[in-house]
Amino acid sequence: MASCESRxxxxxxxxxxxxxxxxxxxxxxxxxxxGQHSSIQTMRATIARVAVxxxxxxxxxxxxxxxxxPSDFALKLIGGLCAGDTIDTFEGTYTRHIxxxxxxxxxxxxxxxxxxxxxxxxxxxxLAAYPEYFNPASSSVTIPSPVHVITIRRAxxxxxxxxxxxxxxxxxxxxxxxxxxDLRAFFRDRPEIRRLPKQEAFCM
Numbered sequence: 446m447a448s449c450e451s452r453x454x455x456x457x458x459x460x461x462x463x464x465x466x467x468x469x470x471x472x473x474x475x476x477x478x479x480g481q482h483s484s485i486q487t488m489r490a491t492i493a494r495v496a497v498x499x500x501x502x503x504x505x506x507x508x509x510x511x512x513x514x515p516s517d518f519a520l521k522l523i524g525g526l527c528a529g530d531t532i533d534t535f536e537g538t539y540t541r542h543i544x545x546x547x548x549x550x551x552x553x554x555x556x557x558x559x560x561x562x563x564x565x566x567x568x569x570x571x572l573a574a575y576p577e578y579f580n581p582a583s584s585s586v587t588i589p590s591p592v593h594v595i596t597i598r599r600a601x602x603x604x605x606x607x608x609x610x611x612x613x614x615x616x617x618x619x620x621x622x623x624x625x626x627d628l629r630a631f632f633r634d635r636p637e638i639r640r641l642p643k644q645e646a647f648c649m
Contacts, residue, residue, distance in 0.1 A: 514564035515600045522628060523594040530644075532632055534563065535598070539632060541641045551637040563631065567597055570624040572606060575617065579608040587612030593625060 519535040531540040540550040555563070572595065587610070596605045610622060632638050 512565070512568070514561050517598060517601065518560065518564050518567075519598045520563065520567065520628075521594075521596045522625065524592045525625075525629075529591070530629070532628065534560075539635075539638050539641070541644060543642055544645045549641050551641055553632075553635060553637050559631075563628075564599075566624060566627055566631070567599075570620050572597055572621075572624070573604050575606045575621065577605055577607060579606055579617070579621070581613040581615040581618045583611050583613035583615075583618075585612055595625075 520532070521535055522532040523529070524531075529542060531538075531542075533540070534555065537552055537554060538550050539553060540548055542548050590612070591610045593608045593610065594605065595608075596603060598604075606621075608621065610618070
C-alpha cells in the first residue's frame with residue numbers, strides 16, 4: 446500500500462510538471478546509478494595504479510639524475526661459460542656451479558659504498574635501455590657462447606636482459622660484456638667468495 450501511495454504522489458508531481466509518468470524508467474534509475482558508482486570506483490582504482498607507476502618512474506629518474514642508488518636497488522646475474530656463477534644481491538648470495546650437479550654458495554652483505562659502486566656500474570652501462578632479449582648482429586660466432594641473464598630492480602621497477610654472447614663487436618655488446626666482467630671482478634676478491642671451491646665443469 447505504501448508503494449502505491451508513493452507512486453501516486455510521484456505521478457502527481459510529474460503531472461504537475463506537464464510530463465508523462467514512465468514506471469519502467471523509474472525502476473531503471475537505481476540500476477543506472479549503481480552502474481555509474483561501479484564505473485567511478487574502477488576509474489579511481491585505475492588512477493591510483495597510474496599514480497603509483499608515475500611515482501616509481503619519477504623516483505627512478507631522480508635517482509639516475511642524482512647518481513644515488515635507490516634504497517631497493519638490487520641485481521642478479523645468472524650464467525656465463527658453462528653453468529657459471531650466480532650473483533644475487535636480492536638475496537645476498539653468490540652461488541658457484543662446481544660441475545653439472547654440485548653447487549656451493551656464500552652469503553655476503555654489501556656496505557652502502559659497495560651498493561653505490563654497483564649502482565654506478567649499472568648506470569654507466571645503461572642497462573635499462575637494453576631490450577629483454579638482446580641479440581646484436583655478429584659477423585662470426587664464438588663457441589662456446591656464454592649465456593647471461595641480468596635482472597635489476599630500482600625504485601620498484603624490475604628489468605631483465607637475456608643475452609647469448611656469440612662475440613658481437615657492436616658498441617652495445619662491448620659495453621655489456623665489460624659490465625659483466627667488472628661485476629664479476631667486483632665480487633671475485635671478496636673473502637667469502639674466495640673460500641668457495643673452484644669450478645670443475647669442462648666446457649665443450
